[in-house]
Amino acid sequence: MKKMIAILLLTIVQSGFTQTLPPAVTLDTSNWLPFPLSSYAEMQGTALDMSWLLEAPAGQHGFLTVQDDKFVFADGTPARFWGGNIFGEANFPDKNEAHYLADIIARSGANIIRMHHLDVVKPWTDKVVQRSFFGGQMPETTREIDKEMLDKFFYMFYCLKQRGIYIFLSHLSSRWIMQGDDFPGDAEGFSDIHQGFKVEGMFDPYLIDLQQEYLQAILTAVNPYTGLAMIDDPALVLTEIINENSLFWLQPNGGFAINSGFYKNMLQSLFAEWLEAKYGDQESLVIRWSQKDKIALYDNESLMEATIAIPHIYKTDADWPVSEQRKRDTYKFLYDLQDNYYQQMYSFLRKIGLKIPIAGSNHWCSNAADLHVNARLDYVDRHDYWTHPKNEYNYIAGQGVQPEPMVKNPIGGNIGGLARRRVFGKPYTISEWHNPLPNPYRAEGTPLIAAYSCLHGWHPMHYAYWGAREAEPDTINSFEVIFDPTQMNLIPVSALLFHRQDFQHDNNGYFKVLTPSQVMHPVSKVEHHPEVSLIGTYGLAFTDMPNGPQCNNSTLLKAALEADGVYTSVTQEISWNTREGLVVLNSPRTQGVIGFFSDRTLQTSAMTFEMKTEFGVILASSLTNKPLIASERILISTSGDARFSDIRMAEDFSIIEQTGHFPFVMQPIEGTVIFKTNNPVKVYALSPGGRRIDSLETAVTPEGYSFDLKASNTAMHYEILRE
Numbered sequence: 001m002k003k004m005i006a007i008l009l010l011t012i013v014q015s016g017f018t019q020t021l022p023p024a025v026t027l028d029t030s031n032w033l034p035f036p037l038s039s040y041a042e043m044q045g046t047a048l049d050m051s052w053l054l055e056a057p058a059g060q061h062g063f064l065t066v067q068d069d070k071f072v073f074a075d076g077t078p079a080r081f082w083g084g085n086i087f088g089e090a091n092f093p094d095k096n097e098a099h100y101l102a103d104i105i106a107r108s109g110a111n112i113i114r115m116h117h118l119d120v121v122k123p124w125t126d127k128v129v130q131r132s133f134f135g136g137q138m139p140e141t142t143r144e145i146d147k148e149m150l151d152k153f154f155y156m157f158y159c160l161k162q163r164g165i166y167i168f169l170s171h172l173s174s175r176w177i178m179q180g181d182d183f184p185g186d187a188e189g190f191s192d193i194h195q196g197f198k199v200e201g202m203f204d205p206y207l208i209d210l211q212q213e214y215l216q217a218i219l220t221a222v223n224p225y226t227g228l229a230m231i232d233d234p235a236l237v238l239t240e241i242i243n244e245n246s247l248f249w250l251q252p253n254g255g256f257a258i259n260s261g262f263y264k265n266m267l268q269s270l271f272a273e274w275l276e277a278k279y280g281d282q283e284s285l286v287i288r289w290s291q292k293d294k295i296a297l298y299d300n301e302s303l304m305e306a307t308i309a310i311p312h313i314y315k316t317d318a319d320w321p322v323s324e325q326r327k328r329d330t331y332k333f334l335y336d337l338q339d340n341y342y343q344q345m346y347s348f349l350r351k352i353g354l355k356i357p358i359a360g361s362n363h364w365c366s367n368a369a370d371l372h373v374n375a376r377l378d379y380v381d382r383h384d385y386w387t388h389p390k391n392e393y394n395y396i397a398g399q400g401v402q403p404e405p406m407v408k409n410p411i412g413g414n415i416g417g418l419a420r421r422r423v424f425g426k427p428y429t430i431s432e433w434h435n436p437l438p439n440p441y442r443a444e445g446t447p448l449i450a451a452y453s454c455l456h457g458w459h460p461m462h463y464a465y466w467g468a469r470e471a472e473p474d475t476i477n478s479f480e481v482i483f484d485p486t487q488m489n490l491i492p493v494s495a496l497l498f499h500r501q502d503f504q505h506d507n508n509g510y511f512k513v514l515t516p517s518q519v520m521h522p523v524s525k526v527e528h529h530p531e532v533s534l535i536g537t538y539g540l541a542f543t544d545m546p547n548g549p550q551c552n553n554s555t556l557l558k559a560a561l562e563a564d565g566v567y568t569s570v571t572q573e574i575s576w577n578t579r580e581g582l583v584v585l586n587s588p589r590t591q592g593v594i595g596f597f598s599d600r601t602l603q604t605s606a607m608t609f610e611m612k613t614e615f616g617v618i619l620a621s622s623l624t625n626k627p628l629i630a631s632e633r634i635l636i637s638t639s640g641d642a643r644f645s646d647i648r649m650a651e652d653f654s655i656i657e658q659t660g661h662f663p664f665v666m667q668p669i670e671g672t673v674i675f676k677t678n679n680p681v682k683v684y685a686l687s688p689g690g691r692r693i694d695s696l697e698t699a700v701t702p703e704g705y706s707f708d709l710k711a712s713n714t715a716m717h718y719e720i721l722r723e
Contacts, residue, residue, distance in 0.1 A: 029643070029665055029667070031668065031711040032642075032643075032665035032666055032667050032668065032711075033665065033666045033667075033668055033711065033714055033716070034645075034663045034664075034665055034666075035485040035642060035663055035664040035665065035666040035688065036663050036688075037472065037482075037483070037662075037663075038687065038688040038689040040100075040103070040104045040107065040689065041103075042687065042689030042690065042691060043107045043689045043690050044103075044107065046686070046689065046690025046691060047623060047633075047635045047686065047690050047717070047719045048107070048492045048635070048686070048689065048690030048717065049107045049492075049690065050107060050108060050109030050492045050495045050496055050499075051103075051106040051107045051109070051163070051164075053109050053111070053495065053496065053499045053500075054106055054109075054111050054163065054164030054165065055111075055164050056162060056163050056164030057161050057162050057163075057164060057235070058111075058160070058161045058163075058164050058165055058166045058167075058234075058235040059161060059166075059233060059234035059235035060234075061073035061074065061075045061077040061079075061234070062074025062075050062234050063234045063237075063355045063356060064079055064166075064234070064237040064238065064356050064357060065357070066357050066378050066379060066427055068425060069424070069425050069426055069427055069428070069457065070427060070457070071237075071357070071379075071427050071459070073234075074234070079237070080459065080498075080499070080501070081111060081112040081166065081168075081237075081238075081429070081459040081461070082109065082110060082111060082112070082450070082453075082459070082460060082461075082495055082498045082499060083105075083110035083111060083112035083113050083114070083165070083166075083168075083461045083462070084105070084108075084110055084113060084114070084461055084462040084463070084464035085113065085114040085115075085116045085170075085431070085432065085461060085462070085463050085464060086101070086113055086114070086115055086116065086156075087116060087117050088117045088118075088120050088129040088131065088132065088174075089129055089130055089131035089132075090156075091115050091116075091117075091118055091131075091152075091153055091156055092131040092132070092149050092152035092153055092156065093152060093156060094152070095155055098152075098155050098156045098159045099159055101156070101159070102156075102159035102160050102162070102163050102165065103163070105160065105163070105165055106163040106164065106165060107492075108491050108492060108495060109491065109492055109494075109495025109496060109498075109499065110165060110495065111164060111165055111166060111499070112165065112166045112167070112168055112237070112238075112459075112461060113160055113165055113166075113167060113168065113461075114168040114169075114170055114431050114432075114461050115153075115156075115157075115167055115168070115169055115170060116170040116173055116243070117129075117132075117170070117173045117174050118132060118133050118153070118170070118171065118173070119132055119133055119134065119142070119171070119172065119173060119174050119175040119196075119214075120132045120137075120173075120174040121134055121136075121137060121138065121139055121142060121174070121175060121176050121178065122137060122138065122174075122176055122195070123137060131149055131152070132146075132149065132174075133145050133146060133149055133150065133153070133214075133218065134146055134149075135148075135149055138178070139178060139180075140178060140179065140180040141178055141179075141180030141181050142175055142176070142177070142178050142181055142210070142214075143180070143181055143182070143210070143213065145214075145217050145218065145221075150218070150221060151224070154223040154224065154225055154226075155225055157223060157225075157226070157230075157235070158223065158225035158226050160235075161226065161233075161235040166235055166236075166237045166238075167230075167235055167236045167237065167238075168237065168238040168239065168240075168429075168431060168461070169230070169236060169238070169239040169240075170239075170240055170243055170431070171211075171214065171215060171218070171239065171240075172196060172197060172201070172211060172214075172241070172242045172243060173196050173243040173244075174195055174196055175195070175196060175197060175214075176193065176195055177190060177193045177207075181210070183206070184206055185206075185262045186260075186262050188260040188261060188262055189260045189261075189262025189263055191260070192258065192259050192260035192262065192263050193207070194255045194256075194257075195255065196242070196243055196244070196245070196255075197211070197242065197245075198244075198245050198255045198256055199245065199247065199250065199256055199257075199258060200258070200263055201242060201245065202242070202245065202247055202337065202338055202341040203266070203267065203270060203337055203341065204263070204266065208341070208344065208345070211242075211345065212345070212348050215348070215349065215352070216352055218230065219231045219349075219352060219353075219354060220352060220353070231352065231353040231354050231355070232353070236356060237356055237357075238356060238357055238359070238379075238429065239349075239354070239356060239357075239358055239359070240358070240359045240360070240361060240362060240381060240431070241341075241342060241345045241346070241358065241359070241360050241361060241377075242360070242361050243361065243362065244361060244362055244363050244364070244383065245361045245363060246338070246361060246363040246365050246367070246370045247334040247335075247337060247338045248331075248334060248335075248338075248365055248367040248369055248370045249363060249365045249367075249370075250310075250311075250312045251312055252312045257312065258312075265306070267310060268306050268307060268308060268309065268310065269306045270333075270337065271306070271308055271310055271330075271333055272303055272304075272306035272308060274333045274336065274337075275303055275308065275329070275333075276303065278329070281303070282297075282302065282303040282304065285297075285303055288325055289322070289323045289325050289326045289329075290323065291323035291324060291325065294321060294322055294323040294324075294326075295321055295322045295323070295326075296322070296323055296326065310330055310333075310334075327522050328520060328521070328522065330522075331369065331520060331521075331522045332520055334369075335369050335372075335373055335520065338360075338370075338373050339373050339376065342360045342373065342374075342376065342377060343376075346358055346377060357378035357379050357427070358377055358378050359374065359377055359378065359379050359380065359381040359429070360373065360374040360376075360377050361374065361381075362381040362382050362383050362431055362432070363382075363383075364382065364383050364384060364421075366420075366421075366525045366526050366527065367524070367525070367526075368514055368518065368519045368524040368525065368526050368540065369519055369520055369524065371421060371423055371526060371540060372423075372514075372519045372542055372545075374423075375423040375425075375426050375542065375545060378426075378427075379426050379427040379428065379429060380421070380422065380423045380426045380427070380428050380429070381428075381429045381430070381431050382418060382421040382422075382428075382429075382430060383430070383431065383432040383433065383463075384414050384417045384418045384421075384430065384432075384433050385414075385432075385433065385434050385435075385436070385463075386404075386406055386413045386414050386417075386434070386435045386439075386445060387401055387402045387403070387404055387435065387436070387439040387441075387442075388436070389401050389436060389437070389438065389478045390402075391655075392478075393477050393478055393479070394475050394476070394477055394478065395437050395438060395475070395476050395477065395478045395644065395656070395659075395660075396475060396656065396659045397656050397657060397658055397659045398655070398656065399438065399478065399655065399656045400654055400655040400656075401438050401439050401653065401654065401655070402439070402654075403439055403440055403441070403652070403653040403654065404439070404441070405441035405444060405581055405595065405596075405615070406435070406441070406444050406445065406448065407441070407444055407448075407576070407578065407581040407582060407583055407594060407595035407596070408578055408579075408580075408581040408595075408596075409578065410531060410565070410578055411530040411531045411533070411534075412448070412452075412530075412531070412533065412534050412576065412578065413435075413445075413448075414433055414435070414445065414448070414449060415448060415449075415452050415533055415534060416530030416531060416533050416534070417530070418430055418433070418458070418533075419456065419530050419532075419533030419537075419538040419539060420526045420527060420528065420530040420533070420538070420539065420540070421526060421539070421540075422456070422458075422537075422538065422539030422540070423539055423540055423541070423542070423545075424509075424511040424539055424540065424541035424542075424545075424551045425541070425545060425546050425551075427459065428456075428457070428458050428459065428539075429458070429459040429460075429461070430449075430453075430458055430459065430460040430461060431461045431463075432461065432463035433445075433449060433460055433461070433462065433463060434462060434463045434464070434479060436478045436479045437478040437479070437484055437486075438478065438643070438649070438653075438656060440615075440641040440653060441615060441641075442484075442486055442487070443486045443487075443489075443490065443594075443616060443617045443639040443640055443641070444583075444594050444595065444617060446462070446487065446490040446491060446494045447490055447493070447494050447497075447585070447592070447594055447617055447619055448583065448594065449462075449494070450494035450495070450497050450498045451497065451502075451503045451573075451574055451585055451590075452503075452533070452574070453498060454497070454498060454501050454502065454503035454504070454505060455503055455504070455505060455506055455536070455537070455569055455571065455573075455574065456505075456506070456509075456533065456537050456538075457505050457537065460498075462481070462491075463479065464479075464481045464487075472662040472663075475659075483662075483664065484642060484664065485639070485642045485664055485666045485688065485716070486639050486640070486641060486642040486666070487639075488688070489637055489638065489639040489688075489716050489717070490617060490619070490637055490639050492635075492637070493590075493619050493621050493635055493637040494619075496590070496621050496623075496635075497587075497589070497590040497619075497621055500589060500625070502587045502588070502589045502590040502621070503569075503571065503573050503574065503585070503587050503590070504571040504573060504587075505537075506536040506537045506569070506570050506571060507537075508536070508537075508553050508570075509536050509537025509538055509539070509551070509553055509556065510532050510536065510537070510538055510552060510553045510554065510555075510556035510557050511537075511538065511539050511540060511541035511551040511552060512526075512528045512529075512539075512540050512541065513540075513541045513542075513543060513551070513552060514540060514541070514542055514543070515543050515544075516542075516543070516544050519542060526540055529557060529560055529561065531560045531563070531567070532556050532557055532560040534560070534563075534567035534569070534574075534576050534578075535556055535559055535560055535563070535567050535568065535569055535570055536553070536556045536569065536570040538556070556570070564579075565577065565578045565579040566578075566579065572586075573585065573586055573587045574586075580595075580596060581595045581596040581615075582594070582595040582596055582597060582600075583595055584602060584604065585604070585619070586604040586605055588605075588627035588628065588629075589621060589622040589625075589626075589627055589628060589631075590619060590620070590621040590622070590628075591604035591605065591606055591607050591619070591620050591621075591628060592604070592607075592609075592617065592618050592619035592620055593609055593611070593617075593618055594616075594617045595615065596614060596615050597609070597611040597613070597614075597615070597616070598611060598612060598613060598614040598615075599611070599612065605628075605629065605676075606620070606627070606628035606629040606675065606676050606677075607620050607628070607673060607674065607675060607676065608672075608673070608674035608676065608703055608704075608706075609671060609672075609673060609674075610671050610672040610673075610674070611669075611670075611671035612670045612671045613640060613667070613668070613669050613670050613671065615640065615641075616638060616639060616640035616641075616667070616669045617637075617638060617639045617640070617669075618636065618637075618638045618669055618671075618673075618709075619636070619637050619638075620634055620635070620636050620673075620675075620720075621634065621635050621637075622634055623635050623719075629676065629677065631722070632721065632722045633719070633720070633721055633722070634675070634719070634720040635717065635718075635719060635720075636673065636717065636718040636719070636720065637716070637717050638668075638669035638709065638716050638717070638718075639669070639716060640666070640667035640668070640669050641666075641667045642664045642665065642666045642667065643660065643664065643665060644659075644660025644661055644662065644664060644665075645660055645661055645662065645663060645664070645665055646658070646660045646661060647659065647660025648660075666716060668709070668710065668711040668713075668716070669709055669716070670708075670709050670710050670711065671708075671709050672706055672707070672708050672709070673706065673707055673708075673709060673718075674701055674703045674704050674705070674706040675704050675705050675706075675720060676703050676704040677704045677705060677722065678704070679722050679723065680698075680705065680722075680723040681698060681705045681720050681721060681722050681723060682695060682698075682720070682721045682723055683695065683696040683698055683707045683718055683719070683720050683721075684696070684718065684719045684721070685713045685714070685715035685717075685718055686715055686716075686717035686718060686719055687715070687717075688716070688717075690717065692719065693714075693715065694713070694715075696708070696713065696718070
C-alpha cells in the first residue's frame with residue numbers, strides 16, 4: 001500500500017476546570033460525508049496549500065535570540081512560530097519519506113517542528129517504535145549513537161530546513177538506562193530510573209553525565225547534507241533541557257516516584273548537605289523547625305546520618321503534620337536542586353557552543369515555584385491538553401472520554417489553562433497542545449489556539465506527530481491527526497490567520513504579581529483568574545524578575561470579573577460567550593463562528609452566517625493580503641464532528657462500545673453564507689485536498705451574495721472568487 005505521512009499526537013493531561021454537561025446529543029449520521037484519505041500532493045497550489053507562508057530556507061536571518069518577551073533573529077527580524085511535533089521514527093525516515101513528510105508539513109503552514117522522542121528504546125503501549133538515535137528497541141547501550149539513524153535524522157533535518165521549517169530539538173524524552181550503560185548503582189536503583197530520566201535525572205550525577213555525553217555527540221556532529229553541526233546551524237532555533245519533568249510533582253507512584261533505597265538515600269544526602277549549609281547542625285535545625293503541636297524531626301531522622309525524609313506528599317497538615325518552616329525548607333531545597341540542574345546543563349550547552357534560546361522543562365503542574373525556576377532560563381515552555389481520552393490511547397472499544405466543549409468552559413479550556421502558566425517578560429512557547437479524538441467538540445481547538453496565540457503573543461505547536469504510516473491501518477491512535485478530518489480541515493486556515501497576525505496582539509495585559517515569599521509557599525498555585533485571558537494577555541509576574549508598569553492592567557481583571565461569562569477581547573476582534581458556548585471571530589482578514597450555533601444568524605463585518613448545524617466551526621479567510629470585504633479570493637473552511645464508520649458510542653458519549661473502521665464519516669456544516677459585497681462572485685466546493693470540484697449557485701440578497709452549505713455539496717471547504 002502507498003505510504004502516507006501521519007500526524008501522531010501523544011496526550012498528557014487535561015488542564016482547566018470541569019463542569020457538568022447534559023449527555024452528548026445522538027446525531028443522525030445518515031447524511032454525513034465519507035471522508036477518504038486524499039493524497040497530500042493534491043494540495044499543492046490549491047487554496048489549502050499554505051507553504052507560501054514559509055520563508056525558505058530556514059536560517060537565513062541568523063540565529064534566534066531573545067529580546068524581552070519576544071523572539072528575534074540576529075538580523076532583527078521578528079520570529080513567530082506555528083507548528084507541530086514529529087514522533088520517534090518519523091525523525092528517522094528513508095529519504096523519499098523525508099521529502100514527502102517535509103512537503104506535507106510545509107503545505108500545512110507549519111514553520112517549526114519539534115523533533116521529539118528521539119530516544120525511544122522500549123516498546124510503547126500503543127505502537128512499536130523501531131528507530132531512535134540508539135538504533136531501535138532494546139539496544140545493548142544508549143551510550144553510542146547509531147550512525148545510520150544519525151544520517152537519517154540529519155537528512156530529515158535538511159529537508160525541513162530547505163522548506164523553511166525551523167527545528168525545536170527535544171533531546172531527553174523517552175530514554176531508559178540499558179544493561180550496557182555502566183550504571184554504578186544497585187539493581188533496585190537501576191529499576192527505579194523512569195522513562196526520560198524523570199526526577200532522578202535532575203540530581204543523579206551519573207544521569208547528568210549521560211545527558212551531556214549524548215548532547216555533545218548529536219549537537220557537534222557535522223550534518224553532511226547541510227555542512228553544519230546543529231550548534232552552528234541557525235535552522236535550529238529552540239531546545240529544552242528535559243521533557244515534562246518537575247521536582248515539584250513528586251508522586252507516591254508512577255513516573256515521578258522515588259521508590260528505591262539507592263535514590264532515596266542519594267536525595268536525602270543532598271538534602272542533609274543543603275540543611276547543614278543553612279543551619280550548621282541539628283540543634284540549630286530543630287530550634288528553627290519547632291512549632292507548637294507540629295513535628296520538627298521524627299525519631300528515626302538525623303541530620304548527621306542524612307535520614308531526614310522528603311515525602312512524596314509534603315504540603316498539607318493531613319499529609320504531613322510537620323512545622324511550616326520544615327515544609328518551606330523542603331520546598332526550597334527542591335527548588336534549588338532543580339535550579340542547580342538547569343544551570344549546570346545550561347552552562348554545558350553554552351560551553352559546547354550552542355547559541356540558541358534554551359528552556360528548562362514544560363511540565364503541566366500548577367506550582368508557582370516551578371514556573372519561577374523555569375523562568376530563570378531564556379523562555380518558558382508549557383503543555384496543555386483538553387479532554388484526554390481515558391483507558392486507551394487507541395480509538396477502539398473501551399476508550400472513554402469526557403465529552404466537554406471548551407467553548408462552555410469557564411476559563412476557555414486550553415486558553416485559560418495555558419495563559420495562567422505564562423510568565424511576564426519571557427517568550428512563551430506551547431510545544432504541546434491538543435484536543436484529541438473522540439471528543440465530538442474537538443474542532444474548536446485549532447482555530448481558538450491560533451486566534452488567541454495572536455492576541456497573547458504565544459508560539460503554539462500542535463502535538464501532532466507526523467510519521468510514515470500505511471494508509472488506513474486497522475487501528476489508529478486518538479491523536480493521529482492525519483486520519484481525523486475534524487482536525488485536518490482547520491489546520492491550513494488556522495496557520496494562515498496566525499502567520500499573518502490577523503488578530504491584533506494585546507500589549508497591555510494583567511499579570512498576577514507574586515513576591516518570592518508567595519512563590520516559595522508550598523501551596524502557591526497559579527490559578528487566580530485565568531478567565532482574564534479571554535479578554536487580553538494574562539499570566540504571572542515575579543517581583544524579583546524584570547517587570548514593567550504595563551504588567552498589571554487591573555482594568556482587564558475588573559472587566560473579566562464583571563463579564564458574567566461573556567467576554568470581548570480588548571482588540572474587539574474576539575467575542576466569547578461561555579454560557580452559550582459561542583465564539584465569534586471578526587478581524588479584517590479572518591472571520592467566523594465557533595461553537596453552538598444552530599438556528600442562529602450571526603454577523604461579522606464581511607459575512608452573515610445563517611447556521612443550521614448544532615455545533616461546529618466555519619471560518620472565512622482572505623487569500624490575499626486585503627481585508628475580506630475587498631479580497632478577490634477567499635477560503636471558507638468548515639469542520640464538525642467526524643467518526644469511524646459503524647462506531648458505536650454510549651448514549652452519553654462517555655465510552656466507545658464498538659470499534660469502528662475506515663472511512664471516517666464527516667458531519668457536514670449546513671446553513672447559508674452571505675458575503676457582503678456588491679460585486680458578483682463565483683463559489684467553488686473544494687475536495688479535501690483543495691481541488692475545485694463543483695461551482696455552487698449563488699443568490700443576490702439585500703446584503704450581498706449568498707450560497708448554501710449543505711451535505712449534497714460533499715465539501716467542507718469552499719473558495720470564493722470575486723468576478
